[in-house]
Amino acid sequence: MKQPKIGIVGLGAIGGSYAAMAFDHKIPVYVICDLPRKARYLSYGYWVNDEPYEFNYVFETDQAEELDLIIVAVKHHQLESAVEMMEPFISEKTIVISLLNGIRSEEFIKEKIKDVKIIPAFTAGLDGQRDGNSISFSSKGKIYFGAFDSGKNDIVNRVKEILDACDFPNEVREDMRYKYWWKFMMNVGINQVSALLKVPFGAFAKGNPAFNIANHAMKEVIAIANKLDIPLSEKDIDSVFEIIGALNKKNKASTLQDIESERLTEVDLYAGEVIRLGKMNNIPTPVNELLFQSIKHFESAYDYKVRY
Numbered sequence: 001m002k003q004p005k006i007g008i009v010g011l012g013a014i015g016g017s018y019a020a021m022a023f024d025h026k027i028p029v030y031v032i033c034d035l036p037r038k039a040r041y042l043s044y045g046y047w048v049n050d051e052p053y054e055f056n057y058v059f060e061t062d063q064a065e066e067l068d069l070i071i072v073a074v075k076h077h078q079l080e081s082a083v084e085m086m087e088p089f090i091s092e093k094t095i096v097i098s099l100l101n102g103i104r105s106e107e108f109i110k111e112k113i114k115d116v117k118i119i120p121a122f123t124a125g126l127d128g129q130r131d132g133n134s135i136s137f138s139s140k141g142k143i144y145f146g147a148f149d150s151g152k153n154d155i156v157n158r159v160k161e162i163l164d165a166c167d168f169p170n171e172v173r174e175d176m177r178y179k180y181w182w183k184f185m186m187n188v189g190i191n192q193v194s195a196l197l198k199v200p201f202g203a204f205a206k207g208n209p210a211f212n213i214a215n216h217a218m219k220e221v222i223a224i225a226n227k228l229d230i231p232l233s234e235k236d237i238d239s240v241f242e243i244i245g246a247l248n249k250k251n252k253a254s255t256l257q258d259i260e261s262e263r264l265t266e267v268d269l270y271a272g273e274v275i276r277l278g279k280m281n282n283i284p285t286p287v288n289e290l291l292f293q294s295i296k297h298f299e300s301a302y303d304y305k306v307r308y
Helices: 014-022 035-044 076-089 105-112 152-166 176-197 209-227 234-245 254-260 271-280 284-300
Strands: 007-011 029-032 056-058 069-072 093-099 117-119 121-126 130-133 135-136 140-145 169-170
Touching: 007 014, 007 271, 014 029, 014 121, 014 130, 014 135, 029 076, 035 056, 035 169, 056 076, 069 076, 093 152, 117 152, 121 176, 130 152, 130 176, 135 254, 140 176, 152 169, 176 234, 176 254, 176 271, 176 284, 209 234, 209 271, 209 284, 254 284, 271 284
Parallel strands: 007 029, 007 069, 029 056, 069 093, 093 117, 140 169
Antiparallel strands: 121 140, 130 135
């Protein structure tokens, strides 16, 4: 296939890691950002696994070629501004995938951009760590994607071609709604408990407090999912811990990284969403209520203005 051109919105741990992977594979990468961010990246540099990268930072359409794929990898509170930045770069052939956590970013993007070509996607197993303009990762993880309905199979096939060309580990899922909720469950358990206890991935060994609390938090997700006819089970919790067990034991979940850097977290997408859905479906969610209040407490204790 013709060499694809990709855009990336959000140069944090996930976006920066995939930008570097594509760059290393000689794929044209355009980082869509505002002018202040571009100036900061150019002034201070951008590093991935201790290597400097000089990406194409663009904020106007005449600075980039027509894009085949745009990957959205911002935090949820940055999504609205991200959509405004990327909308001018979307042509009839451009496909969008959102790697945001949670279960509603695709719907938000579709509401804001008329006729956008977008399919559900997420990444799991990429252990990116961010420190300012420096990113490190030891595991590439995998991008999972698919359609909730068969009418978008042509888009799914095109995304598969592009991700393969970029050498991004990926997997098409026929059961995407189930897998989507599986990732949501993982974030609810691992991200939040890592932040609550301030522990790295190695603390989630079976029988440890982190393991036990995450297990209970994820069971609340299973109860809601089953009420919505999504077939999550406790075997899916086992698979979460298997993936976490294969990661660098010293690396930290993104929510803990946010708290340590005094950035807003994504607790509203995790516990906040579980609590909301629990109330709608008359399912108690005490563990997630505790996680929500605890992480909100950490945010309220920041000594100075929250950094993004």
